[in-house]
Amino acid sequence: MKPAAFDYHAPRTVEEAVALLATHGEEARILAGGQSLVPTMAFRMARPGVLVDINRIPDLAFLRAEDGILRIGALTRHAAFEKPVAPGPVGALLARVARHIAHAPIRQRGTFCGSLAHADPASEWCATTLALSGTLMVAGPDGQRAVAAEDWFQGVFTTAIAPGEMLAEVRLPLLGPDWRCGFAEFARRAGDFALAMAVVALRLDAGRVAEARIALGGIGGRPELAPDAAAALIGQLPRDAAQSSAERAAAGCDPQDDIHAPADYRRDLVRVMVRRAIEDAIAA
Amino acid sequence: MSRHVVTFTVNGVAQRVEVEARSTLADTLRESCGLTGTHLGCEHGVCGACTVLVNDIPTRACLMFAVQADGAAIRTVEGLAAPDGTLNALQQAFQDHHGLQCGFCTPGFLMLSTWLLERDEVLSEATLREALASNICRCTGYQGIVEAVRSAARKAGRWAE
Structure with missing residues (x-):
């Protein structure tokens, strides 16, 4: 029940994080909230040789409504949604969904984007993002690309993310009052x-x-x-x-x-x- | 297999430890800081026995690596009682209401409940029970735990009747 040894990096920018992924290839995993990754490491179902901890990247700590889009940065925790984050049906929906995610301490640390990247079949945020036709913003060596939610989920714990990429943001349309x-x-x-x-x-x-x-x-x-x-x-x-x-x-x-x-x-x-x-x- | 020098405070006391990257905060508190009040039950985030407060947020200390806590202010069960051993109000409520049997889960429940009582929200029976469901008591002494936190919340003016 102890994780295998690994090297730890805490980059300060997305560019540094992506460069670390490029350097270490398949050995490297992104660490955000850690509420799914760390248990799998404790069981040694995952044995990444390198962890890239994104918690110290200030550019990923955002959650804002902008031009009818809810922009959810990679460090936004589940608990941030427990009260409506925006007026209208989507903010209210996210608050009702958030209560069902694990338990209060897990919600304080686990992240929305981490759920999408992990792609557990029973993840509330995954089904929600699909229902709302969200867009996933993936950062890689050539900058960011957008992936539609319908193209994201490929199988159990498998997504459209490519080696060397990380999920930086999820965008949800803030649907109108109708x-x-x-x-x-x-x-x-x-x-x-x-x-x-x-x-x-x-x-x-x-x-x-x-x-x-x-x-x-x-x-x-x-x-x-x-x-x-x-x-x-x-x-x-x-x-x-x-x-x-x-x-x-x-x-x-x-x-x-x-x-x-x-x-x-x-x-x-x-x-x-x-x-x-x-x-x-x-x-x- | 990187090693890191990490500094943080635990219950207000500065700590400087050298850890392997894979050392969890829970193991580090116990082994490097000598603070064995934080208990490890399941070691995969399910039981909540290792709950501590990291920058006032309840955290499964088995799901956080110590290196991630660099610069953080950590609170553990050792910080609850007064220096002379006098129990704080929450601990006293646990004793008064038989909120513990074997005591293994107690540090986690105390730290979780400390957070519940510090939040800007009053507790109700429903929110209290939902929040306490975060942690597991294998003696199944939940009723006493609920009564203890309810009593402490009432005394602190944080209970919605």
Whole structure:
């Protein structure tokens, strides 16, 4: 239960951090909040030879709303979202989601961007970023590039990040007042990893759904969109269409059996979580 | 396998230690600083026994490397009682309400609760129970812990009736 030996670097700029990644290649890992990486190192499931600690890079410590975009720097902790960070449906959604992430001390240290970089299938922020069509800003030797959330998640703990790159920022659109956002998850105990979760974003026009996005998490190797379930809402009153949308989400997902739950149980949970997330959006 | 000289304060006392990069803050407090009040249970961030305050933030000391704490102000369970051993109000509440059995988890619960009582928010039954769920008591003596912190919060004027 002690991590294997490694070399430690604490750069002061993103450029220095990227240069360290270039120098050390696959041996190097970024250390931000450490709430997922350090346990895997304690178990020696991860044995990085070099840790690049980004906690002393002041340029990554930001969280601000700018031109309708919420810009989340790599050092923004989960706890920063416990109270709405911006007026409107997205700030309120993030506050409701944040309460479900692990426990209070973990939320004080773990970071939003770290969750996206780690890409745990049961990460609340991953499903949320997918539902909101977020953009991930990746820093590398040639500067920054943008990756759409839909292209980010490639499998269990696997993302579109390339060797030598680091996630510097996530951008979320601050949806307008005609949007409603909702969240629901099921975990056996408070703070546990969810067995299933759903995040929905609905744009309403005269009470009917004009646009809809639904993301599911915790059920497979990566968070995924449920386009059929979202399509079932279009043109409908969300309350009336919630159940049929939920049925489509359950029919369209492909949960896996594991030691925590059989696939059929997870499919049932998806049905209930999608319905509850839509109800949460309406109530919000 | 880098080694680092790290300076920080623990309970107001300056410390200068030389550590391997992989030394956790918890191991460093225990082995380099001789402060064995911070206990290690699971060593992977689940049980909360090693909770200390780093710059007033509750932190799993098993999930932070000591080298990361360079320049920080750390508080541990050793800093709670008065120098003559008189328990502080929270510790006294734990004793009065049977908030400990074997005592192994107690330092973590005390530091977590210290933070809860210092925050700018009043506690309610729901928020208290949710926050205390952060840590594990393997004796399952949770009820006494809840009662102890509730009592301390009431006395400190931080309880929402």
